[in-house]
Amino acid sequence: MTDKIPVYEDIIKAHERILPFVHRTPVLSSTGINNIVGIHLYFKCENFQKVGAFKFRGATHAVRQLTADEAKKGVTTHSSGNHAAALSLAARQMNIPAYIVMPESAPAIKKKAVKGYGAEITFCDSTLEAREKTLDIVQQKTGATFIHPYHNFNVICGQGTAAKEFLEDYPDLDVIIAPVGGGGLISGTSIAAKAIKKGIKVFGAEPLNADDAYRSFKQGKLIPALKPNTIADGLLTSLSPLTFQIIRENLDDILTVKEETIVEAMRMIWERMKIIVEPSSAVPLAAVIENNRLFKGKKVGIIISGGNVDLDNLPFKLTH
Amino acid sequence: MTDKIPVYEDIIKAHERILPFVHRTPVLSSTGINNIVGIHLYFKCENFQKVGAFKFRGATHAVRQLTADEAKKGVTTHSSGNHAAALSLAARQMNIPAYIVMPESAPAIKKKAVKGYGAEITFCDSTLEAREKTLDIVQQKTGATFIHPYHNFNVICGQGTAAKEFLEDYPDLDVIIAPVGGGGLISGTSIAAKAIKKGIKVFGAEPLNADDAYRSFKQGKLIPALKPNTIADGLLTSLSPLTFQIIRENLDDILTVKEETIVEAMRMIWERMKIIVEPSSAVPLAAVIENNRLFKGKKVGIIISGGNVDLDNLPFKLTH
Numbered sequence: 001m002t003d004k005i006p007v008y009e010d011i012i013k014a015h016e017r018i019l020p021f022v023h024r025t026p027v028l029s030s031t032g033i034n035n036i037v038g039i040h041l042y043f044k045c046e047n048f049q050k051v052g053a054f055k056f057r058g059a060t061h062a063v064r065q066l067t068a069d070e071a072k073k074g075v076t077t078h079s080s081g082n083h084a085a086a087l088s089l090a091a092r093q094m095n096i097p098a099y100i101v102m103p104e105s106a107p108a109i110k111k112k113a114v115k116g117y118g119a120e121i122t123f124c125d126s127t128l129e130a131r132e133k134t135l136d137i138v139q140q141k142t143g144a145t146f147i148h149p150y151h152n153f154n155v156i157c158g159q160g161t162a163a164k165e166f167l168e169d170y171p172d173l174d175v176i177i178a179p180v181g182g183g184g185l186i187s188g189t190s191i192a193a194k195a196i197k198k199g200i201k202v203f204g205a206e207p208l209n210a211d212d213a214y215r216s217f218k219q220g221k222l223i224p225a226l227k228p229n230t231i232a233d234g235l236l237t238s239l240s241p242l243t244f245q246i247i248r249e250n251l252d253d254i255l256t257v258k259e260e261t262i263v264e265a266m267r268m269i270w271e272r273m274k275i276i277v278e279p280s281s282a283v284p285l286a287a288v289i290e291n292n293r294l295f296k297g298k299k300v301g302i303i304i305s306g307g308n309v310d311l312d313n314l315p316f317k318l319t320h
Numbered sequence: 321m322t323d324k325i326p327v328y329e330d331i332i333k334a335h336e337r338i339l340p341f342v343h344r345t346p347v348l349s350s351t352g353i354n355n356i357v358g359i360h361l362y363f364k365c366e367n368f369q370k371v372g373a374f375k376f377r378g379a380t381h382a383v384r385q386l387t388a389d390e391a392k393k394g395v396t397t398h399s400s401g402n403h404a405a406a407l408s409l410a411a412r413q414m415n416i417p418a419y420i421v422m423p424e425s426a427p428a429i430k431k432k433a434v435k436g437y438g439a440e441i442t443f444c445d446s447t448l449e450a451r452e453k454t455l456d457i458v459q460q461k462t463g464a465t466f467i468h469p470y471h472n473f474n475v476i477c478g479q480g481t482a483a484k485e486f487l488e489d490y491p492d493l494d495v496i497i498a499p500v501g502g503g504g505l506i507s508g509t510s511i512a513a514k515a516i517k518k519g520i521k522v523f524g525a526e527p528l529n530a531d532d533a534y535r536s537f538k539q540g541k542l543i544p545a546l547k548p549n550t551i552a553d554g555l556l557t558s559l560s561p562l563t564f565q566i567i568r569e570n571l572d573d574i575l576t577v578k579e580e581t582i583v584e585a586m587r588m589i590w591e592r593m594k595i596i597v598e599p600s601s602a603v604p605l606a607a608v609i610e611n612n613r614l615f616k617g618k619k620v621g622i623i624i625s626g627g628n629v630d631l632d633n634l635p636f637k638l639t640h
Contacts, residue, residue, distance in 0.1 A: 026346070047594045267631065274367045274627035276594040307594035311587065311636045 002152045003242045006160065008195030011188065014157035015164055018060045021093060023049050025162070027169050027301075032272040037288055039295045042173065043269075044166045047277050047307025051117075053234075054162050054185055054305050055086035055149070061158030062147045063090045071096050073143035078124075078131040080106035081234060082306055083149035088117035099144050101134045109310055150184030151240035160188025166301055167196045174298040177284035179305050180204035180213040180254060181235035183243025189303060190250035204247065204254040205287035207231075207262060212238045214254045217247060231259055231315050234280035234305065257286040263315050265289060269304075276307045279315065322472045323562045326480065328515030331508065334381045334477035335484055341380050341413060343369050345482070347489050347621075352592040357608055359615045362493065363589075364486045367597050367627025371409050371437075373402035373554075374482050374505055374625050375469070379410040381478030382467045391416050393463035398444075398451040400426035401554060402626055403469035408437035419464050421454045429630055470504030471560035480508025486621055487516045494618040497604035499625050500524035500533040500574060501555035503563025509623060510570035524567065524574040525607035527551075527582060532558045534574045537567060551579055551635050554600035554625065577606040583635050585609060589624075596627045599635065 025045045034040055046054035063075055074097030077087050084100045091098035098119040102111065103126035114121060124134035139146060147155065162185070163176060176193050178186045183204075190202040206213050210228035216239055224238040239247065247254075266282035269275065284302040288295055345365045354360055366374035383395055394417030397407050404420045411418035418439040422431065423446035434441060444454035459466060467475065482505070483496060496513050498506045503524075510522040526533050530548035536559055544558040559567065567574075586602035589595065604622040608615055 052594060270596055270631060274372060274596040276590055276596060311590060311634065314631065314634070316631045 002148070002154065004153045005242070005246060006153055006157045006188070006191055008191055010157045011160035011164055011192050014061045014154070015161040017064050018057060018158060018161065021060050021090075022057055022161075024165055025049055027166065028273060028275070030273045033268055036268070037292065039288060039292070040299050041285070041288065042170050042299065042301045043273070044162055044301060044303045045275065046162055047275060047281060047304050049306075051082065051085045051089050052306050052308045053082035053086060054159060054303070055082040056090065057161050058152075058155035058158035058184060058188075059083065059086035059090040059147065062152060062154040063087070063094055063096070065154045066145060070145050073145070074098060075147050076101065076135060076138050076142065076144040077147050077149065078102070078135045079149055080110050082308060084110070084119070085113050085117060087147055088114050088119035092118045097142070097144070099138045099142055101131055101138060103131070107310065148240070149237070150182035150187070151242050156184050156188045156243070156246070158188070159185045160192040162303055163189040163192040164196065166303070167193060170299075170301060171197070172299050173197070173200065173301040175201045175203065175295060176301045176303065177203045177205050177287060178303040179232070179235055179280050179283040180206045180247075181280065182237040183213060183239045183247055185303065185305060186251070187243045187246040190246065194250055201252045202250060203287065204251055205284040206254055206256050207235055207283060208256040208258055210235050211256045213247065214256050216244055217251065217254045220248070230262070232262055232280040232283055234278060235283065255287040255291055257283055257290050261286040261290055267316055276309060277304050278306050278309045281305045281307070322468070322474065324473045325562070325566060326473055326477045326508070326511055328511055330473075330477045331480035331484055331512050334474070335481040337384050338377060338380045338478060338481065341410075342377055342481075344485055345369055347486065348593060348595070350593045353588060356588070357612060359608060359612070360619050361605070361608065362490050362619065362621045363593070364482055364621060364623045365595065366482055367595060367601060367624050369626075371402065371405045372626055372628045373406065374479060374623070375402040375406035376410065377481050378472075378475035378478035378504060378508075379403065379406035379467065382472060382474040383407070383410045383414055383416065385474045386465060390465050393465070394418060395467050396421065396455060396458050396462065396464040397467050397469065398422070398455045399469055400430050402628060404430070404439070405433050405437060407467055408434050408439035412438045417462070417464065419458045419462055421451055421458060423451070427630065468560075469557070470502035470507070471562050476504050476508045476563070476566070478508070479505045480512040482623055483509040483512040484516065486623070487513060490619075490621060491517070492619050493517070493520065493621040495521045495523065495615060496621045496623070497523045497525050497607060498623040499552070499555055499600050499603040500526045500567070501600065502557040503533060503559045503567055505623065505625060506571065507563045507566040510566065514570055521572045522570060523607065524571055525604040526574055526576050527555055527603060528576040528578055530555050531576045533567060534576050536564055537571065537574045540568070550582070552582055552600040552603055554598060555603065575607040575611055577603055577610050581606040581610055587636055596629060597624050598626050598629045601625045601627070
C-alpha cells in the first residue's frame, strides 16, 4: 500500500486532511531578482512551513492516516534532517510517540530540534546499515510504524499539496521547479501540477555533485548516488523505486547545477528577498540562472523547500 | 517648515501620496517565539520594504513633496546607511538626481547599493564636520535640497505610515515598540498610534550602548550620544530637537537593552521566523525579553525596521 503511485485525487484528499495542521505558505516575488535573471519568478515559501520545511506536509499526512491501533504504538524513522523534525512534531500533535534513529555524529542543533519536538532518539553509527539495523530493533521493541521520508504513498500525497496551493494562488505559472533529493517533493509536485494544468512544465533541479536522479532519468534505470558531496545537504539522498517511477513518467527534465551557482543563488535570495532558505532551496534558482534561455518569457514557480541552516556555518565565504 | 511637528492628519495625507510607490508590508507572527517569551507578538516587516528598510517611506514622501523647481535640482544627504539608499531610489523613481555624501571608509557593499540606485556619490572624511562641509559644497554646486534622515517633517510623516498600516491590519494591539536611532521612526509611529487608538502604549527600544534617547527622555533635555558603540549600527545616531520634542510628548517609556540580548533576539528571529533582519530590528524584541513582565497578557506590535546586513560579518558567534 505505501508504494502505490498516487493520483491527483489522492493529493486533494490529503490536502483536506492536513489543512487544519499545516500553514498555507505565502508566495513571494522579488523585483530585484526578476531584473537580474530577466524572468518572472514566484517563490512558494515552505521555509515558513512548520518545522521550517515542506516535510511537515508529508509527515502530517502519514501520521493522520494511521489506524487507531497503529497510532497508539507510534511512528519511527531514521533521519537527521527535516523529516525527523517533521515526523516528531506531527506525532506530538497527535499525542503519539515518535522514535527517531539518528547517527551519534549528527549536529547538536539537529538533535536538539528533534528532542524539542518531544521525540525519543536512539543513536547509532552513521552507516546506512547501522541505521537500518537500529530501526529494526526499535520497531520490534515498540511496534511503531516506519514512515519513510519519501518511499511512501501518504508522504508523497502530502508533499504534493504545496504545488496544489501554488497553482490555486498562481494559476498562470508556465513552469514549476522543485529540488530533487529522495524525490518525494518533486513526485507530489509533478502529479499535482500535471493534473491541474495541461501543458505546464515540471523540472527537477539537482546538484551536479549529487546527480543520481539526473542519471537515473537519462538512462532509464535507477542509479543510486555513489559519493554525493554537495552543500545542499537536503539533497544527498537517492531516489527510491517509487519516486523514480513517478519522476520518469512525469518530469519534463532534470537540470543539474554547480556548487558555486547554488551559493550564488542562495545569497541572492537572502540579500534580495530577506528570507532565510537552506542551500537545497536555492538549487531551483541556480537552475534558472544556469539555463536562463530555457525560461525566457515564462512565468516560473519555484518551491522553496526549507529554511533550516546552521547560522554558525554559512557558505557565503565561497563567493568572495 | 521641515521642523514643524506633524499631526496624524499629515500622516494620513503622506500615506495617500506614497501608496503607489511603497510596499504594504506583511505582519508576521511566530508560535515558536510567542512560546519562548510567553507574549503574543506581531512583527510589521519593513525588512520587506523597498531597499530593505522603512526609510523608503520617509524618503519617498520627502521627494514627492518637492516643488517642480526643487525637484529638477535633485536631493542630497550625508549618510552611508539605509537613508542614503532610500533617498537614491526615491529620487530615481522620479527621474531626479540624488547626491550622496559618504565617508571613504563606508563599506564597499553600501557604496555599491547607493551607486546601484543611480545616485552620485561624493566621498569625504568620516568626521561629522567633514560630512557637513562636503554637503554644503554639494548643495552650493547643485542647488539640491537637503533631505535630513529624521529632522524633517515630511520624512517623519512618511515613517508614521508603517504604524498606520500596522493598526489597520491589527487594531487589537495594546503596545507598539520601535527602535530609536535618530528618532524618525518612533516619532511617526507614536503620532500615528496615539491618534488611532486611545490608551495604546508606545515604547522606544534603544541599545544601552547608544542610550542618548533614554537619557534625554529621562532628564528632559536633549543629550547627544558621546561614544555610541553598538552592534545595532542603524541606531548610532542621536535625536534631533524635532524628534526629541515628539518623543518627549508621546512615548510611554524608552527601554534600553544589552548587546547580548540584541544578538539573542536577532538569532531568535532568524532561526524561528526564517526572515533576515538587521541588528537594529532586533532591539524591540530584546526589550520584550529583558522586560518580560511589563508585557504579560498584552498584544505587542514590533516594527522590524530593516533587513540590510553584511552576510560576511554576522554577529552570531557572540552567542556561543
